[in-house]
Amino acid sequence: MTKVSAGERPHPARSDGGDVARGLCDIHDMLWLPDGGGGAWLGDQRVLLFYPSSYQVLARALLEDAGPEAARRAFMRMGYTAGTNSAALLLSRGTEQVGADSFSKALSMLSIVGVAQAGDVDVDIDAARGRFRASISWTQSLDADFYLxxxxxxxxxxxxxxxxxxxxYASALVGVPVAFREVECQACGHAVCRVVGRTVADWGDEASELDYSRPHQLINRFAAGGETATASDDPDLVGASPGFTVAFQLVERVAPTRVDVLFLGETGVGKELFARALHRISTRCDGPFVAVNCAALPDSLVEAELFGVERGAYTGATRSRAGRFERADGGTLFLDEIGTLPYASQSKLLRVLQTREIERVGGEHLKRVDVRVIAATNEELEAAVRDGRFREDLYFRLSTFPVRIPPLRERRDDIPLLIGHFLNRYKHVHGRSVSGFTTAALQALMRHSYPGNVRELEQLIERAVILTPDQQPIDVAQLFFRPLAGLRHGAGAGDMAAHADGATGAAAQVLSTLLDESWSLSDLGEAFVDLALERASGNVAQAARLLGVSRAQIDYRLRRRRGAPR
Structure with missing residues (x-):
């Protein structure tokens, strides 16, 4: 157990007087104001300076217009986003192990932006074993001040x-879902505001009472306490980021209606999971859910698969067979990768969507079907229409209610939730007792760019659970064990850090030489920045693209190097 006390608000220049004061100095060193405006920055993240009176106007408007429960969920989500960003900022520095001091730094961030005044921190944390217990207090909370x-x-x-x-913040640092409960609050007349935190698993039956991550009760059913996931379970949607919440709220809004829905998003974002969720909360939930991958259907069999076939309709049709529309009668038909449907079949699909009548291949009679169609694509259908690959009338018919699912790089707030969710799931599925994640593994997971989106993260966690010995934490080697053929041109620093453990060939030789010559990680980063700027002829934005980072990150490094005032 480590206990840290903070008295009066420490001045940023102080270097003595407790861990919170030192943490505040560390955070203040990362706060800077660029020349010529552009807002304030904390590391490579832009931050806003808010007057408390402005916050109170927002809070009052939410309470009056949306109601207490909606306002509570909104503020929970706002705080969740800020906590994820703070954890990512800490993990990106990669200079320390996760411990009680990490939570002192969290309170430092809250103090420096005026959200609350740091109090006592009493933390027992072991990220490698997934263990966490905490009691944390603060005063001068904006939430409590507004209420009073x-x-x-x-x-x-x-x-x-x-x-x-x-x-x-805690979920990101520990690598498993963590829930806090406020047990004292100045708005209730207590001297301080105090929260206690544990892993969701340690809360047991009480976990169901805690709104620890979910913006809505239909989202984020974690396997906690007595609940366990099985391989046959329909995976639940997990997320609390603004992009995820907007997508799910659109699903909620459209679910009770009869309108067809089009899901848009990159490969691996979870379009089928959203489609299944829509079916589960719709009035058709008792009917069948039939999924079809249009890209997997041979062109010659598309119509037979979708609309059915009569015996003798073509060579090999030895019996009559119902198509997917008939099988989905009374329920939902999910057409994945709709953009790959042959052009000739698109007109027949359009006809079915308009009339809700199908005719089997080789048949002579129309049959009415009661089916809701959910389509999905990772293509830009508007571009396909312009190129003549997709019918414009079918596009307009399908896009009556489009829902865009953001890629994981746009919903990084959800990464800690997904990490814990997949860890719990695959520990049960594969009968393993992996204890948690090392700090290096968490840093790599938070930095990774995830070109394969949520599916890639899920596969990383599942593979790591299988590779990691029981009672041991997952490390970078188990997450990214595939060898590198060489340093990829334009790879981001986070990706290289994540994959470096498995580097072979030319990359391994380069890294080995750098280590032999006592290059530090900081020096290596500076060298990469210089090389990128040289290739980009001094264009900072282009250099940032070469490195796969933001322009603000390059600016921040350059300003620190010059010692410019922040």
Whole structure:
């Protein structure tokens, strides 16, 4: 157990007087203001300076217009996003092991932006074994101050954004879902606001009472306490980021209707999971859910597979067979990769969507079907229409209600949730007792660019669970064990860090030479920046693209090198 106390608000220049003060100095070193405006930056993340009065206007508007429950969920999500960003900032530095001091730094971030004044931190944490218990306090909470100033004493704790912040921050650092409960609150008349936190598994039956990550009760059914996932379970949607929440709220809105839906998104974002969720919460939930991958159907058999075939319709048709539309009667038909459907078959699909009547191949009679169609594609259908590969009338018919599912790189707030979800799932599926993640593994997972989106993250975790010995934490070697053929041109620094453990060939020789010559990770980063700027003829934006990072990250490094005032 480590206990840290913080008295008065420490001045940024102080270097003595406790871990919180030192943490505040560390964070202040990362805060800078670029010349010529552009806002304030904390490391490579842009931050906003808010007047408390502006926050109170927002809070009051949410309470009055949306109601207390919707306002609570909104502030939880806002805090969750901030907590994930803070954890990513800490992990990106890669200079320390996760411990009690990491939570002192979290409170430092809250103090420096004026959200709350740091209090006591009492933490027992072992990320490698997935163990976490904490008692954390603060004062001058914006949430509590707003409530006292506008509504008076509260019967229940009100620091929703701060609880959301701690949930996300701890989950990211520990690598498993963590939940906090506020047990004291200044809005209730207590001297301080205090939260206690544990892993969701350690909360047991009480976990169901905690709104630890989910913006809605239909989202994020973690395998916790007495609940366990099985291989046959329909995987649940997991997320709390703004992009994820918007997509799911659109699904909720359209679910009770009869309209067809088009899911748009890159490969691996979970379009079929969203389609299944839509079916589960619709009025058709008791009917069948039939999924078809249009790209897997041979052109000559598309119509037979979709609409059915009568015996003798063609050579080899030895019996009559119902198509997917008939099998989905009374339920939902999911047409994945709709953009690959042959052009000749598109007109017949359009006809079925308009009339809800199908005619089997070789048949003479129309049959009416009651089917809701959900289509999905990773293509730009508008471009396919312009290129003459997709019918414009079918596109307009399908796009009555489009839902875009953002890629994982746009919903990085969800990575800690997904890590914990997949770890719990595959520990049970494969009968393993992996204890958690090392700090290096968590850093690699938070930095990785995920070109394969959620599916890639899931496969990384499943493979690591299989490779890691029981009672041991997952390390980078188990996550990224595939060898590198060489350093990829334009690869991001996070990807290289994640894959370096398995590097072979030319890459291994380069890395070995650099280590022999005592190059530090910081020196290597500076050299990469210089090389990228040289190739880009000094164009910072182009150099950032070469390295796979943001322009702000390059600017931040250059300013630190010059010692420019922040």
């Amino acid at each position: 100033s506008n509504l008076g004493l509260s019967a229940a704790p009100v620091c929703h954004s701060l609880v959301g912040y701690m949930n996300a």
